[in-house]
Amino acid sequence: MVNVGRIDLRSDTVTRPTPEMRRVIAEAEVGDDMFGEDPTINRLEQRVAEMLGKEAAVYACSGIQSNQMALRAHCSSGDEILLDGSSHIFYYEQGAPAALHGVTCRLIDGEGGIFRADQLEGMIHGHDQHESITKVVCVENTTNRGGGRPWPLQAFCEVADWAHARHLAVHVDGARLFNACQAAGYSPREFCEFADTVSICFSKGLGCPMGSMLVGSRPMMARARRARKLFGGGIRQGGMMAASALYALEHNVERLKDDHAHARWLAEKIARIPQLSIDLKAVATNIVIIEIAQEWGTADRFVELLQREGVLVLAFGRQKIRLCTHLDIPGDCLPRVVEAFQTVAASSYD
Ligand SMILES: Cc1ncc(COP(=O)(O)O)c(C=O)c1O
Structure with missing residues (x-):
């Protein structure tokens, strides 16, 4: 459905579900997800975990919720994360790392949101009792404030290797990961292999009314699931929205x-x-x-x-x-x- 009269280029979040997507939503099989009984959410979580090559996935209401579930799972109060100064997690999430988890942000000065492993040298904290403890490197793909740039696979691989060699976790804010894959020519699985947790959004380029997904290891996703509940994200019969995401993965990626x-x-x-x-x-x-x-x-x-x-x-x-x-x-x-x-x-x- 297209807006008649005005052309809305403010964001890829303004899309409205097509009649076909609405039909799929209306017909979705549902149950109470807090009992793990929503078959459509279960199917979506399984599908996305498989697609991104991870053990488990947790459906979330939004990209911010999903990013913050990841940080909650990775960090404790007093920890620190490394991320580009233009990144959504720092710039547009109301200081959530500090507000929700007591976590500080140490900023990297990348180019268009993309940074190099050598820029991280000397940035790890935690060896001295005065310092916060660095736990995570966050990467955004594509970069929103950076103008939608996709991370080159090699650059990401170097950053992730650098982080892992120093026992840091790597989180990817992949709100537009499928755009990155389409443009840079790697598969979601190839890119995600180097990440510990990845958040993707269905409500942006994929055209769903809402919804995001966090993927990672089984223990990390158990922690993230607890965080989702804490943040008010228990979604009961959310299968209706999960159905829109399954539809979008089929029809709106290519x-x-x-x-x-x-x-x-x-x-x-x-x-x-x-x-x-x-x-x-x-x-x-x-x-x-x-x-x-x-x-x-x-x-x-x-x-x-x-x-x-x-x-x-x-x-x-x-x-x-x-x-x-x-x-x-x-x-x-x-x-x-x-x-x-x-x-x-x-x-x-x-
Ligand atoms: C890169 C990036 N991450 C996260 C989000 C947050 O998504 P949401 O609005 O679903 O919370 C956005 C939203 O535009 C985004 O561009």
Whole structure:
């Protein structure tokens, strides 16, 4: 179902379930998941664990819940995690590592959210009684604030090897892991082999109304399941939503390449507009970051004027905006998006 009139590129979370997905939701077999009796959730957990090559999986309400279940499972109060300064866990989760678990974040200065193993040298704490104890390295794939970049497998492998050699765990926030796989050419299983826990989201590029999944070893998932309950995430007859995820894994993974092609097409056209610039090398999946010239004005104003043209995007800092392609954006509406950008860029700032 496509929004008539406005084109919503704010996020890949704005998609609405198709009639076919709604049918699957309505017909889902369900039970009480707190008794382990929801057959559809059980099937989804098994399917995803297998797909990502891990022993066990836990269905979660959201990506944040799933990331925080992982951190709860890995860490104790007073521990520390290493992660890029632009990562969702640090930037957009209300300080949850500190708020929920008493865990501090030590930030790495990567490029577009991607860092190298050698940048981690000297960052481990815990040998001295004054220090917090470093427990986890977190990687985000694709990087959201980094513009949807997929991690190269080799770079991730080096980071994970470095971490494991120092007895640290590796957690992947794979909210858009399937986008990364599609763009970088590795399978989910190949990438996840080097991680201890991985969180994926069904509510983004895969087009489900809600839901995420955490995978890892059986003991870690038992801990994560307890954390989910603590965070109010016991989901009872959640099989209806799990059914949407099973449907999405079947029908909406391959097509992510269309979203990537749409983002690329838009990026190349918008990059030619005076007042706007885009690092085209960084556009690899469904996210495009656009920089607005200072002399034009601010991102907030640009977003407001674009909205009047029927195109919705997000301000991503004072001079940057983000657009995100998805399932509800058909190729034939893209020229209208470019026209809207041209109109707004050509208008004077008042
Ligand atoms: C990289 C990343 N991780 C985690 C999340 C959190 O997902 P949710 O909104 O389902 O909590 C998002 C949301 O956009 C995200 O982009």
